[in-house]
Amino acid sequence: MGLVRNWRTRSRRLGWRAALCCIFLVSIAAVPSASKEIVGRDPRVLILYPYDERIAATTAAGEAVRTRLLDATKGRIDLFSEFLDLSRFPESEHVGRMAGYLSAKYADRRPDVVIALGEESARFISANRKNLADGARIIVAGFSRSTAEEMGLPSDVVGAFSEFHIVKTAEMARGLQPAARHLFIIGGSSKFDRSWLATARADLAAFSKDYQTTYLEGLAIDEFIRRAAEFPSDSIVLALTIFKDRDGRNFIPREAVKQISETASAPIYGPYLTYVDYGVVGGSVVTFESLGKTVADLALDAIAGKPVSSRESPQTYVADARQLQRWGLSQKNLPLGTNQMFREPTFWEQYWLATVTALAVIMAQGTVIFGLLVERRRRRAAETNSRHRLLQVVHLNQSATAGALSASIAHELNQPLGAIRSNAEAAAVILRSERPDLKLIEQILVDIQDDDQRAHDVISRIRGLLKKRGEIDWQEFDLNDVTMSAIRILHGEAERRGVVVSSNHAPRELPILADRVHVQQVILNLATNAMDAMLDVVTTERRLMLETALTRESKVELSISDTGSGIPDEQLATVFEPFYTTKPSGTGLGLSIARAIVETYGGKIWAANRPEGGAVFRIVLPLARSG
Numbered sequence: 001m002g003l004v005r006n007w008r009t010r011s012r013r014l015g016w017r018a019a020l021c022c023i024f025l026v027s028i029a030a031v032p033s034a035s036k037e038i039v040g041r042d043p044r045v046l047i048l049y050p051y052d053e054r055i056a057a058t059t060a061a062g063e064a065v066r067t068r069l070l071d072a073t074k075g076r077i078d079l080f081s082e083f084l085d086l087s088r089f090p091e092s093e094h095v096g097r098m099a100g101y102l103s104a105k106y107a108d109r110r111p112d113v114v115i116a117l118g119e120e121s122a123r124f125i126s127a128n129r130k131n132l133a134d135g136a137r138i139i140v141a142g143f144s145r146s147t148a149e150e151m152g153l154p155s156d157v158v159g160a161f162s163e164f165h166i167v168k169t170a171e172m173a174r175g176l177q178p179a180a181r182h183l184f185i186i187g188g189s190s191k192f193d194r195s196w197l198a199t200a201r202a203d204l205a206a207f208s209k210d211y212q213t214t215y216l217e218g219l220a221i222d223e224f225i226r227r228a229a230e231f232p233s234d235s236i237v238l239a240l241t242i243f244k245d246r247d248g249r250n251f252i253p254r255e256a257v258k259q260i261s262e263t264a265s266a267p268i269y270g271p272y273l274t275y276v277d278y279g280v281v282g283g284s285v286v287t288f289e290s291l292g293k294t295v296a297d298l299a300l301d302a303i304a305g306k307p308v309s310s311r312e313s314p315q316t317y318v319a320d321a322r323q324l325q326r327w328g329l330s331q332k333n334l335p336l337g338t339n340q341m342f343r344e345p346t347f348w349e350q351y352w353l354a355t356v357t358a359l360a361v362i363m364a365q366g367t368v369i370f371g372l373l374v375e376r377r378r379r380r381a382a383e384t385n386s387r388h389r390l391l392q393v394v395h396l397n398q399s400a401t402a403g404a405l406s407a408s409i410a411h412e413l414n415q416p417l418g419a420i421r422s423n424a425e426a427a428a429v430i431l432r433s434e435r436p437d438l439k440l441i442e443q444i445l446v447d448i449q450d451d452d453q454r455a456h457d458v459i460s461r462i463r464g465l466l467k468k469r470g471e472i473d474w475q476e477f478d479l480n481d482v483t484m485s486a487i488r489i490l491h492g493e494a495e496r497r498g499v500v501v502s503s504n505h506a507p508r509e510l511p512i513l514a515d516r517v518h519v520q521q522v523i524l525n526l527a528t529n530a531m532d533a534m535l536d537v538v539t540t541e542r543r544l545m546l547e548t549a550l551t552r553e554s555k556v557e558l559s560i561s562d563t564g565s566g567i568p569d570e571q572l573a574t575v576f577e578p579f580y581t582t583k584p585s586g587t588g589l590g591l592s593i594a595r596a597i598v599e600t601y602g603g604k605i606w607a608a609n610r611p612e613g614g615a616v617f618r619i620v621l622p623l624a625r626s627g
């Protein structure tokens, strides 16, 4: 609600209407202050409202004054408000009664400053200041200097005046409508309306030269409405005031402007804040905040004993965003600092917090995901790397085992080869006889084939030990089988060393998922170590036992025990450390490789001493499938 909109309009006097619209053109002279200093109490300020509390134009201005005063003094101020109700009770009797009542009311609390909002309040306090506020500084506000002059206010009264420069509003329109060629100025038929038209005509003399200019005056409201509907679209329309039309009908100007704007075919501008929301695009206006600040600053200076002089409330450009949209006017062409009202907040303005939060969360998530991906890649690369290393080391270990077993392997190979040779010689002798026993020859050939198969088996076991692989060859196999094939490889060596090898297999299949050659290598490492540990034991007591079982936790277990020296208890864990060895030509790598292999397949390995002497190594691996 604005000053024009709510200032009451019952009075017919032009001066009153001028206050209504804040269109006042005369100034009063600056008056030096001679305020007494206020000692020992908070300053008293009385704000006089011309109407009752419902008239938002004055109450909003008064509220702005109060807020500013309370802020500036941090609440150390005594504020009083009086609603004079002079529009509904304009009679001199009421004025007199009101003056008497207020004089009595404030007899013991004389105000230091009286702020009179609107012309009626200004007249009231000027006439009654002796009884009501003797010695107080009087500040008037809400009308123009010219009105103040017409009123003949006392010379020490200072004003916060509101002046209306139609040219500023016109320039705002030109900025928004650079292609406009027509200019229409609308004004009513009251004395004030006509005087405003005359002022505008003079002020706009230069501006209107650039346009085909028409002053719409002396019309009835219906004619205004009809003419407005026929404005060429490249028109700028400036609305002054219509207090009265040609037929003598009275209007609140903003209401008349509203009726005209509803059917107008071109944008309308006006110099009053109260016209905004009544169909105008905007204009250069005095806001309540601006008025409140000017008045309060004057009052604060007066309280501080500083010299005060009349001032003008600064004007602000305001625009109605809905009207800008209605006429397709770009907000980019608004004067700098224009206060846009009724603007729909943009998506960003409305949801910036939610948007920023969502983006931050997404970015944080993205960063975490990216980090995790990088981490995963790095881990995979490291895993691949360590797998390759393991494969290389295991291969070296296999080669070393093959080397260590070469004597017994050669021995093992010699047996079938020797048998083949003997059989072949026997067959040759038989064939040279007169009546060769073909049945016997046939038997010899079968034996030769069997021996050849045995030799072939030995060679393929060696080949398996020496084969180099680039990747783990995952396969499902029975732990019993791989234990047996390891025993076959060791067989010759064990025999050479006088070690009796025995095995005790679980009565069922024990499927595991791993690289068969790797598991075989673990068994070979453990068995070789066991045989090494029995070097000092009498030959009759050298026993190597391999046992497989299914544990209670449904895991696969292999234990390799010996009757050797055993392991000092404090070394039971250390034996798995790389390079730990007690042998003169040992590498200390066999057990660490065995542990690396077992852990690769999700298993565990540990060592213990048997109560009856010797060591036992146990391996537990996951069962590939149950049943």
Ligand code: ADP
Residues within 6 Å of the ligand: 525, 529, 530, 533, 562, 564, 565, 566, 567, 575, 576, 580, 581, 582, 583, 585, 586, 587, 588, 589, 590, 591, 592, 615
């Ligand atoms: P290396 O056999 O080259 O010494 P290992 O890592 O295979 O390397 O073994 C490390 C050490 O663990 C051996 O030197 C030995 O002292 C001890 N050890 C391994 N197995 C047994 C066993 N069955 N009985 C006694 N000691 C053992």
